[in-house]
Structures are given as structure tokens and as C-alpha cells.
Amino acid sequence: MDIGKELGENKIVLVIIPSKKYSTASLKIAKKLSQKKLCYVTTNKTSGSLNESFSKKKVKMENVIFVDAISKSLGTSSKDEQSIHVSSPGALTELSLVIKKVLKHNLDYLVFDSLTNLLTYNKAETVSRFISSLASTIKKSETKGVFYALDVAEHESMIQKCGLYVDKVITIK
Template identity: 45%
Template sequence: MNVKTELQKNQTMLVLMPSLEYNKDILDIIRGLAGASICYVTLNKTADSLRELFKKSKVNVNNIIFIDAISKTLKSEPYQTNYCYYVSSPAALEELSLTMGKFLKHEFQYLIFDSLTNLMIYQKRDAVIKFISSIVNKIRASKTKAVFYALNIKEQSELIKESSMFVDKVIQLGK
């Protein structure tokens, strides 16, 4: 599956991944988009750990800007960098939404949201669905193409079903 090709036809995509292949899948997708300007929203790994993973896998990280919603939950004041903006926590949906809205004005070619599944740890499903709808509408008002990740697990079937109503395409990896 070539995400870049799919994004030529669709502005928003939900990519369902098996949990055992998660790191491999995120690497495959980021490699496929390499060279483009990317805003990477991370809720489960720090921006620094993702940058290291990408660099070890020979992915050029110079065009990737991160919105990191996990680092401030691990350490009170993460070191500020020019490649990362820190949000207080994955539970701070309003702050996350406002930050993403500001970043969308910079006309990144792609936005990667990693991941919808993680939102469910911090918020109730109704709040998460409202957040997803709002973010997708902000993306539609921009020229940015977006990929939302979710783990394809039974416990998240309702979230996946409801989220799929907002995006243009749903792709299931590892079938």
C-alpha cells in the first residue's frame, strides 16, 4: 500500500494497523512521504524517540515538525527545539486542536496523527469523536493531506467505526 498514492486521491485517511507491526508500519509510511513537509502529531512516543527511530532507519527528518503531547507528561520542561512544539498532555484536546489549527496554517503537505487509539486512554469516546470531527474539518479547510493512525484492535472497534465516517478513505494494514 502506497500512502502517497492514496493521498493523491484522498485528503484524509485512517490507517488501521496491527499492534505487532506498529513501528514497521509507521516507518514504511514516513519513508513513503519522505522529502515532503510533514507535521507529525505524537501522543504515545516522544518527538526525540521518533526522530531517533527515523534517523536509525535512514529517514530524513529535516522536513518533519512534531507536535509532541507526551513529553510534558514525562518531564516537566522538555528542552525546546526548533523541530518540536510541546502540548501539555494527550488529554488536553482543546490545546491540541488549537495547536494543530495553527500548524495547518503553515501549509504542511502532510499531517500524521499518531494515534487515535491513544486518545481513548485519556478521554471518553464522545469527546474523542468530537475532536476528530473538528480536526478533520480544519484539515479540509487547508491544503494539507492527513493520515490518522489507529490500532486495529477489537476494543477500539466503535472508535474506528465512528472515525471512519469523517475520513475519505480507510486502509487496513496487515490483513
């Protein structure tokens, strides 16, 4: 899969990733998209942890800003210029407001990691409404969006529903 090509042809894509390939695939996509301005929304790894992983893989960190929805809930948030912290992955209104503000800064890409992790904190219907709203917000902006979802059988119906809000669904095998 060539994420650059996919985003050349589509405004928003949903990438379904098997758990065994999740780290490798997400790093590869971040590296490719960091050639331009990238906002990486994380709901499962701290921005500090991602910063470390991304730096090791030569992701252009000067082009990356994080919206970190996990560090505060773990009590590990720190002040740095590359991260905006949200209270928890369950705070969807707060997360939505922060993303709307960030999108005003003419970013090229927004990666949302991950839809399936939101189900730990919210009901499937709530997550689906949130993704619908977020997809609409992205479509009104100049930014292109990438949503990640883990390829997990118990989340299949929610993933299918979220697939309705994007331009293309890509499944990594």
C-alpha cells in the same frame, strides 16, 4: 499499500494497523511522506524517541516537525526547533489549537499518531468529536491527513465512527 497513491486520491485517510506491525508501518509511512513537509503529531512516543527512530530509518528530518503531546506529561520535554509541545494527550483543546497554527505553514502532510491512544485520556465520544473537528480543519487546509489507529477489538466502534470523517479507511493486515 502505497500511502503516496492513497493520498493522491484522498484528502484524509485512516490507517488501521495491527499492534505487531505498528512500528514498522508508521516508520515506513513517515519515511515516504517526509519527502515533502510533514507534521507528525505524537500522543504515545516522545519527539526525541521518534527523532532517533526516524533518523535511523533515513527519514528526511529537515522536512519534519513534531507536535509532541506526551513529553511534557512525562517530564521529558526539551527545547528544540523541530518540536512543539502540548501539555498532555488529554488536552484536546490545546492540541487542536496547536495543530490549527501548524497547518497555516503550508505543510504537505499531517500524521496523527494515534486515535486509539487518545482513549487512554479521554472518553470515546470526546475523541470522536475531536477527530471530526480535526478532519474538518484539515479539509479546509492545503494539507493531507493520515490518522493511525491500532486494530484493537475494544476500540472498534470508535474507529468505525472516526472512519466516517475520513475519505478512506485502510486496514493493514
